[in-house]
Amino acid sequence: MVAAAAPASAAAIVERSRGNYECTIDPGDIPGLPGFDLANSTVAIAPGGVLNVTCTGSLPEGLSVPETFAGDVLCHGDSPVVTIGHIVATKSGQVISVCQARIDPFAGS
Numbered sequence: 841m842v843a844a845a846a847p848a849s850a851a852a853i854v855e856r857s858r859g860n861y862e863c864t865i866d867p868g869d870i871p872g873l874p875g876f877d878l879a880n881s882t883v884a885i886a887p888g889g890v891l892n893v894t895c896t897g898s899l900p901e902g903l904s905v906p907e908t909f910a911g912d913v914l915c916h917g918d919s920p921v922v923t924i925g926h927i928v929a930t931k932s933g934q935v936i937s938v939c940q941a942r943i944d945p946f947a948g949s
Contacts, residue, residue, distance in 0.1 A: 853885040863895030865937065869913050870929045876900045878935060891943045893917075893925075899933040907931060915939030 863878040878897030885891055893915070899905070908930045915925040925939035 855883045856881070863893075863897070863937065865927070865935065866914070869911075869927055869937075870905065870909055870935070871911075873899070873903055873905075873929075876903075878937065885943065889943050891941045893939045895935075895937045897935055899929065899935060904933060905929050905931060913937055913939070915941065917941075 863881045865873075865876050865878060867873070867875040869875075876899070878895040880896045882894045883891070908928065910926070910928045913925045913927040915923045921941060923939060923941045925937060927935070927937045929935045
């Protein structure tokens, strides 16, 4: 996950990335599966200082889930703050992980 700062009065800032391996699923986030990277990310910083990180991708070749799994995931980034996010892995092998955190809009000012 990525941490950043934006002035509270600024418009939303959105960054999309493909092939960016900063989105990592830890071992056990999806029960029974090892850790792996997700290839796509969207990072949005809302004017009020809310950071939204959405990571999407596929299960690695040879891995699968017997049924769609949805659960909580720990979200951590550059700061020591850890939040709870949500992860979904489908039978077809698609994965999405969504994390949200409040950031200090005045950090780095």
